[in-house]
Amino acid sequence: MICLSLTAETFEENLGIIARYRQYIDLLELRADFLGTSACSHLERFPSLTDLPVILTVRRKQDGGAFSGTEADRLRLIAKGLVGGYAYVDLESDLGENQAERIASGKGTRIIRSFHDTRGVPADIPSLLRTLPRTKREIPKAALMCSGSTDLERILHAYAACNDMGKILLGMGDAGFPTRVLTGRLGSLMTYTSAPGTRAAPGHIDPETLSTRYRYRTITGSTRIYGIIGNPVMHTRSPLIHNAGFASLGIDAVYIPFQTDDLEAFFRIADMLPIVGCSVTIPHKEAVLPFLAKQAPDVNAVGACNTMLKTHTGWEGYNTDVQGFLEPLLLRTGTERLARMKATVIGAGGAARAAIYALRSFGVQVLIVNRTREKAEELAKQFGCASAPLSGAYAGIISEFNDIIIQTTSCGMTGHHEENPISEYRFRGTEIAYDIVYSPPVTPFLAQARKAGCMTIGGEEMLTAQGKRQFRLFTGKDLTQEP
Ligand code: ATR
Numbered sequence: 001m002i003c004l005s006l007t008a009e010t011f012e013e014n015l016g017i018i019a020r021y022r023q024y025i026d027l028l029e030l031r032a033d034f035l036g037t038s039a040c041s042h043l044e045r046f047p048s049l050t051d052l053p054v055i056l057t058v059r060r061k062q063d064g065g066a067f068s069g070t071e072a073d074r075l076r077l078i079a080k081g082l083v084g085g086y087a088y089v090d091l092e093s094d095l096g097e098n099q100a101e102r103i104a105s106g107k108g109t110r111i112i113r114s115f116h117d118t119r120g121v122p123a124d125i126p127s128l129l130r131t132l133p134r135t136k137r138e139i140p141k142a143a144l145m146c147s148g149s150t151d152l153e154r155i156l157h158a159y160a161a162c163n164d165m166g167k168i169l170l171g172m173g174d175a176g177f178p179t180r181v182l183t184g185r186l187g188s189l190m191t192y193t194s195a196p197g198t199r200a201a202p203g204h205i206d207p208e209t210l211s212t213r214y215r216y217r218t219i220t221g222s223t224r225i226y227g228i229i230g231n232p233v234m235h236t237r238s239p240l241i242h243n244a245g246f247a248s249l250g251i252d253a254v255y256i257p258f259q260t261d262d263l264e265a266f267f268r269i270a271d272m273l274p275i276v277g278c279s280v281t282i283p284h285k286e287a288v289l290p291f292l293a294k295q296a297p298d299v300n301a302v303g304a305c306n307t308m309l310k311t312h313t314g315w316e317g318y319n320t321d322v323q324g325f326l327e328p329l330l331l332r333t334g335t336e337r338l339a340r341m342k343a344t345v346i347g348a349g350g351a352a353r354a355a356i357y358a359l360r361s362f363g364v365q366v367l368i369v370n371r372t373r374e375k376a377e378e379l380a381k382q383f384g385c386a387s388a389p390l391s392g393a394y395a396g397i398i399s400e401f402n403d404i405i406i407q408t409t410s411c412g413m414t415g416h417h418e419e420n421p422i423s424e425y426r427f428r429g430t431e432i433a434y435d436i437v438y439s440p441p442v443t444p445f446l447a448q449a450r451k452a453g454c455m456t457i458g459g460e461e462m463l464t465a466q467g468k469r470q471f472r473l474f475t476g477k478d479l480t481q482e483p
Contacts, residue, residue, distance in 0.1 A: 001026040001027055001189065001190040001191075002024060002025050002026050002027075002190070002191055002193055002207050002210060002211070002216060003025070003026065003027045003028065003029050003055065003190045003191065003192050003193065004017070004018065004021055004025045004027075004028050004029070004193055004194065004195075004207055005028075005029040005031055005057075005192050005193065005194040005198070005200035005201070005204065006018070006028060006029065006030050006031055006034075006194075007031045007034040007194060007195075007198040007199055007200050008034065008035075008198075009034065009035060009036040009039065010035070010036060010038075010039050011039050011042075011045075011046060011049060014030070015049060015050070017195045018050060018052070020195070021193075021195070021206065021207045021208060024207035024208050024210070024211045025052065025193070025207050026052070026053075026190075027052055027053045027054070027055065027087070027088075027190070028050060028052050028053070028054045028055065029054070029055040029057050029090070029192065029200075030046055030054055030055070030056055030057065030086075031057050031058075031059060031065070031066075031200060032056065032057065032058045032067075032077065032078075032081065033057070033058050033059045033060075033065040033066040033067035034066050034199070040077060043056075043077065043080055043081035043084065044080060044081055044082075044083045044084030045084060046081070046084065046086075047084050047085055047086050047087070048084065053087035053088065054086050054087055054088070055086065055087065055088040055089065055090055055112060056078060056081050056082065056086040056088070056089045056090070056109075057089075057090040058074050058077055058078050058081075059090075060074065060092070062118075063092065063114075063116035063118065064116060064118045064143075064172075064201060064202075066199070075095075075098050075099065075100050076099075078091075078100040079098075079099045079100040079103050082100060082103040082104050082107060082109055083103060083107070085107050085108075085109070086107075086109050087109065087110065088109060088110045088111070088112050088139075089104050089109050089110075089111055089112070090112045090114050090141070091104075091111050091112070091113060091114065092113075092114055092115070092116075093113055093114065093115045093132050110137055110138070110139060111134075111135075111137070111138045111139070112138070112139045112140075112141050112168065113132045113133050113134065113138045113139065113140050113141065114132075114140075114141040114142070114143070114168075115128060115132060115140075115141065115142045115143075116142075116143050116144075117142075117143075117144045117145055118145050118172070119145055120144070120145055120147065120151065121144045121145070121146065121151040121154050121155060121171075122144070125142060125144070125154065125155065125157075125158035125161075125162075125169070126158050126161040126162050128142060129142055129158065129162050129165065129167050129169065130162070130165070139166060139167065139168060139189065140165075140167045140168070141167070141168035141169075142167075142168070142169050142170070143168075143170045143172055143201065144169075144170070144171055144172065144176070145171075145172045145173050145176070145202070146171035146172060146173045146174075146175040146176030146179075146203075147173060147175060148175050148259075148261040148262060148265075149175065149258075149259075149260050149261055149262040149263075149265035149266050149269065150262055150265045151171065151175060151176070152171055152175050152176060152178065152179070152258075152265075152269060153265045153268055153269050153272075155169065155171045155176065155179060156179075156186070156269060156272050156273070157272075159186040159187050159188070160272075162187070163187050166189055167187070167188060167189065168188050168189050168190055169186075169187075169188045170183070170188065170191065170192065171203070172201055172202045172203045173202050173203050174202075174203060174232065174233070174234050174257075174259040175258075175259045175260075175261070176203055177203055177234065177256070177257060177258075177259065178227075178256050178257075178258055180192075180193075180203060180204070180205070180210070181210065181214045181216065181219070181254065181256050182219065182225075182256070182273075184216070184219055184220075185219050185220070185221060185223065191210070191216070192204060193205060193206055193207040193210055194206065213239060213240060213243050213244075214239070214243065214254060214256065215243060215246065215247065215254050218252065218254075219254055220252075222252065223252050223253060223254055224251075224252065224253040224254075224276050224277075225253070225254060225256065225273050225274065225275050225276065226242060226253060226254070226255040226256070226275065226276060226277045226278065226279075226474055227255065227256050227257065227258045227270075227275050227277075227278050227279070228255070228256075228257050228258065228278065228279040228280070228281060229258050229260040229263075229266055229278060229279070229280055229281070229284055229288075230257075230259070230260065230280070230281035230282055230283070230284060231259055231260055231261050231282075231283060231284070232259060233257045233258065233259045233260070233281065234257055234259065235439075236257060236281060237438075237463065238255070238257075238279050238281075238467060238470075239255050239256065239257060241463075241464070241467040241468075241471070241479070242255035242279075242467070242470075242471060242474070243255050245471050245475070245477075245479040245480075246475075248480055249475070249477055249480065251475055251477070253474075253475070258278075260284065263284060263287055263288060263291060267291055267315075270310070274310065275310065276309070276310050276474075277307075277308065277309050277310065277473070277474040278307070278308045278309075279306060279307060279470055280305055280306050280307065280308060281306065282350075285304040285305060285306055285350050286303060286304050286305075286350060288305050288308065288315075288317065289303070289304075289305060289317065291315055292305065292308070292314070292315050292316065292317040293311075293313050293314025293315055293316065294311075294313070294314070294315075294316045294317070295316075295317045296316070296317060296318045296319065298318065298319040298322045298323075298357075299317045299318060299319045301357050302319050302321070302322060302350075302353050302354045302357050303350075303353060304319060304321070304350045304353060304354065305317035305318065305319055306318070306319055306320055306321050306466065306470070307319070307320050307469075307470045307473055307474075309473060309474070318470075318473055319354065320466040320467075320469035320470045320473070321351070321354040321462075321466050322354050322357060322358045322361075323358075323465070323466070323469055324462050324463070324465040324466025324467070324468075324469060325354055325355050325358050325436070325462050325465075325466070326358045326362075327461075327462075327465040328434070328457045328461035328462060328465060329404070329432070329434065329457065332432060332455060332457070333404075333432070335362065338362050338364060339362050339363045339364065341364050341365075341403035341404055342364070342365045342366075342367075342400070342401040342402070342403050342404075343359050343364050343365070343366050343367070343401060343403060343404040343405070343406060344366070344367045344368075344369055344398045344401045344402060344404070344405045344406065345359070345366055345367070345368050345369070345385075345406045345408060346369050346370070346390070346405070346406065346407050346408060346409060346421055346422060347369075347370055347407070347408035347409040347421075348368055348370035348372070348375035348376045348378075348379050349375075349408065349409070351408040351436055352368070352370075352379065352408040353379065355406050355408055355436070356368065356379060356383050356385060357383065359404075360383050360384065360385070364404075365385075365386075365401065366383070366385040366386070366401070367385065367386045367387065367388060367397060367398065367400070367401035368380050368385050368386070368387045368388075369387070369388050369389070369390050369394055369397070369398065369422070370387070370389065370390055371389070371390045371391075371409075371421075372389075373387075373388075373389035376388065376389065386401070390421060390422070394422065394424070394425070395422070395424045395425040395426070398422065398425050399425075402428070402430075402431050403430075403431065403432065404431065404432045404433075404434060405422070405425075405431050405432070405433050405434070405449070406434045406435075406436070407420075407421065407422075407433075407434070407435040407436065407437065407443070407445045407446075408436050409421055410437070411437075411443075411444075411445070412435065412437055412440075412443030412444045412445055412446075413437045413439065413443070414439045414440055419444040420443070420444040420445040420447075420448050421445070422445070423444075423448070426452075427448060427449050427451075427452035427453075427454050428452065429452045429453030429454055430454070431449065431454045431455075432454065432455045432456075432457065433445065433446055433449030433450075433454045433455070433456045433457070434456070434457040435456075435457070435458060435459055436459045436462055437459045438458060438459030438460045438462070438463050439459075441458050441460060442456075442458065443458075446458060467479070
């Protein structure tokens, strides 16, 4: 079930949010700790304003809520609300016997007996879940802050250990996000969502995104699970590409971001769920290599892997960045013209390696320009290129390798302050300027090139091209519909 948590100040605003998401939700949680005083004075009326079952919750600050009054005031407010006949009430595990519970029992309201840890994951989650309910009718709920892969792993073990009991178990925070998508599969009675921009709990997404992008209603025990590992990873557009592909081709699969800070823990998680295929992004593209049973030639040559497939002999690694990088370029140049061109690659990190390897495989003469001179020299030696530091007279040297100029550093990326890393170079207008940064779509580097009349390629094209190849590796099918 998908529960929509309501955190507006008035009933009217909350009813507006319900109307917006009505088709995606099964029940509501009225978070009365966010309501204004006037709405609180009519708390008992809310269940009659909607046809959906409602959970009444007045969350304390210590549990991540907004109620700042005394405990006696909070219990009085809950008791007053329950007179209106809520379907459920959320009562914390440390509460003693109180008037609210007596009213709940008289009205047939089911108690969700909740435990929150906003700082971490307790040692023994199964024992916690088993001791939470005080009667057979009570539903135990644990919402635990997941700050990394090992926290998620422990929560997944707890689902398995408690698969004989009805419960609500959720990992909060970005690392806990997979639990919010896989609740049905893992065995949690419901998942919580909220409207964008509200403050219900860390890690919530809205019910429409959960249903449409993450295919919540279609996930069953046989759905194939794919993922992306990175840190951070929640901003990535890959779930959009792959989930849209699964939906349009009728493939029973889901693609979920796994914020990963511990690769060993991730691979244990992957075995547990199980995950059958995975994209790999920063900072793990090189670090996953020791976990691979087999590597495609591109992975070997670049020293980085962005796609993994689980086979009966272990994980196989692929690199779709190489072909993904080449595709938009070849579209503009064709293979023969590309082979005769000279190119400058700015940067000497993992992304630069894939670009340099791709260009050299076509015989392109390459100059590597990097802030740290030694890194440029090392790559130049390995791939047979020229190199120069990003200081001094670099503009003149670039002029000798300027059919194509490729920007691979994080300069110009949304959230980064650095601008065009080669601002001293004057574009002639004949260069192809290629930035692998995709957000924003036009970086300062591309803007300067465009102004001079250059043909430009934005990072979005590479992202889509590598994603298509990844999708083919995952499913054996072509991605027909772009998101
Ligand atoms: P990725 O795998 O995304 O390529 P990386 O391996 O960390 O990431 O490499 C980042 C590249 O961007 C490096 O070449 C880095 O230059 P240094 O080798 O000198 O560190 C480059 N880079 C990052 N920030 C930069 C900046 N502000 N100006 C110039 N180059 C920058």
